[in-house]
Amino acid sequence: MNEKVKNGVNKTYWYEQMQTLRNNNMKFKPYPKYKDSRIDWIGEIPEGWEVRKIKHICNTVAGGTPSTVNLEYWDGDIPWLPSGMVHNNIIGTGDVFKFITLEGLNNSSTKKIRKDSPLIALTGATCGNIAYLTFEATANQSVVGMETNKKSNAKYLYYYLISQREQILINKTGGAQSGINEQNVKDIFCSYPSLTEQTAISNFLDKKIAKTDVLIEKDKRLIELLKEKRTVLINNAVTKGLDPNVKLKDSGIEWIGKIPEGWKVRRLKFMLDNKENSIKTGPFGSQLTIDEMYDSEYKVYNQKNVIKKDEKLGENYVSSEKFKELIAFKTSPSDLLITTRGTIGKTLRLSEKAEIGILHPCLMKINNNKEMILDRYMELIIEDSDLVRIQLQLQSCATTIDVIYQNNLKEIKLFIPPINEQRTIIEYLDRQTLKIDKIIQKIEQKINILEEYKKSLIHHAVTGKIDIREVKI
Numbered sequence: 001m002n003e004k005v006k007n008g009v010n011k012t013y014w015y016e017q018m019q020t021l022r023n024n025n026m027k028f029k030p031y032p033k034y035k036d037s038r039i040d041w042i043g044e045i046p047e048g049w050e051v052r053k054i055k056h057i058c059n060t061v062a063g064g065t066p067s068t069v070n071l072e073y074w075d076g077d078i079p080w081l082p083s084g085m086v087h088n089n090i091i092g093t094g095d096v097f098k099f100i101t102l103e104g105l106n107n108s109s110t111k112k113i114r115k116d117s118p119l120i121a122l123t124g125a126t127c128g129n130i131a132y133l134t135f136e137a138t139a140n141q142s143v144v145g146m147e148t149n150k151k152s153n154a155k156y157l158y159y160y161l162i163s164q165r166e167q168i169l170i171n172k173t174g175g176a177q178s179g180i181n182e183q184n185v186k187d188i189f190c191s192y193p194s195l196t197e198q199t200a201i202s203n204f205l206d207k208k209i210a211k212t213d214v215l216i217e218k219d220k221r222l223i224e225l226l227k228e229k230r231t232v233l234i235n236n237a238v239t240k241g242l243d244p245n246v247k248l249k250d251s252g253i254e255w256i257g258k259i260p261e262g263w264k265v266r267r268l269k270f271m272l273d274n275k276e277n278s279i280k281t282g283p284f285g286s287q288l289t290i291d292e293m294y295d296s297e298y299k300v301y302n303q304k305n306v307i308k309k310d311e312k313l314g315e316n317y318v319s320s321e322k323f324k325e326l327i328a329f330k331t332s333p334s335d336l337l338i339t340t341r342g343t344i345g346k347t348l349r350l351s352e353k354a355e356i357g358i359l360h361p362c363l364m365k366i367n368n369n370k371e372m373i374l375d376r377y378m379e380l381i382i383e384d385s386d387l388v389r390i391q392l393q394l395q396s397c398a399t400t401i402d403v404i405y406q407n408n409l410k411e412i413k414l415f416i417p418p419i420n421e422q423r424t425i426i427e428y429l430d431r432q433t434l435k436i437d438k439i440i441q442k443i444e445q446k447i448n449i450l451e452e453y454k455k456s457l458i459h460h461a462v463t464g465k466i467d468i469r470e471v472k473i
Helices: 003-007 011-027 102-106 154-163 165-171 182-186 195-240 303-307 320-325 375-384 387-396 406-410 419-462
Strands: 034-036 044-046 050-053 058-062 078-081 089-091 098-100 117-121 130-133 143-148 189-192 248-250 258-260 264-267 279-281 298-301 336-339 347-349 357-359 363-366 413-416
Touching (some): 130 154, 143 182, 154 165, 154 189, 154 419, 195 258, 195 387, 279 406, 298 320, 303 336, 303 347, 347 375, 357 363, 375 387, 375 419, 387 413
Parallel strands (some): 089 130, 298 357
Antiparallel strands (some): 050 189, 058 143, 078 098, 117 130, 117 143, 248 258, 264 413, 279 363, 336 347, 336 363
């Protein structure tokens, strides 16, 4: 195991690194003189710089989509990018995208965008996102490419647009297809130094951002290792116990092997409370539509409540009439809620103060027999160990599972130690996982600081707040 994972991360090292990042911009000098750009949100710019609109430094290329019905259009070698790939990044040939034929290109409104061109997403969740295209490609109608002229550096423009995303979104319109349009892109104002300075700034940022990204990737890998360590810790505890010298017996599951002799093997359906609907999946979508969740009487618990571990979140409520109609899906304090679609297997135990409500179609609830298995132990098995996930995968003959079905979950085998041993395992795991979670939280904070540093550095460089012309990199 990685030494940092075993022992945590040195606090002094972290503090010094964070202080270095915070003060990094201070070593860069400003330009000797500034002037008013006459654009309020740009403010002052270096004396030799100009302000120009995108349409004066670029040729914009709108995307389009060949007919999806004609399969002959989609079996070619011309890259075609959806707007979802435009995500403030560099798009390389190793990324996953579709290919269209020359016939598909000629029979649609899409056009080729030359390599080394910034892209901007126009609509939807990615609206205002920027990407840099490193190869010739086409894109869908929610993307505009920007082919710079000979006096403009494409990578400089890419960095500039990333720094101005909030300003770009000012022109965003509402409605179902909310977003911006090609004319909005053409009218974006850009601080504009000489080509020599643009190139110097883009080279400077390329190297600085690359170094920062290496640190971020290392930290993300460290988080992955810590999460793996956490899962192994929990898996061992809920399948082998804490006593390495305990006598073992066959578990009946090949990939588990042996379990402690005093433990019982029980299917989940035999670990439930005897009351009605002790395990229940939310209603079909047709039974509870979006239009019916705008009342104010009974809460609808959804996946966000569970994933965020917050039973108070959400504004979806149904009327008393709808609540009576869906009474079989009623939630009560101490219910264990489980996400069953998309992000699956996350859990939330409703508190004694939780509102009475109903399940969203993407949730399931469980009431376990508390004399056989403790609440917290059930949560650890379902959310934090691989015990349930792997058995569900084996049932579905798949490497991943998209949906948890009630009948499948009921057949899952659990390994149940005596109640007192469950308490001991819970106390041990809560102590150990808390230590790991705190380290992960600190690393995530460091990543956030690094991301903010990147944004700050890009903004200061492309708006002329720092002079990097003589900076050695």
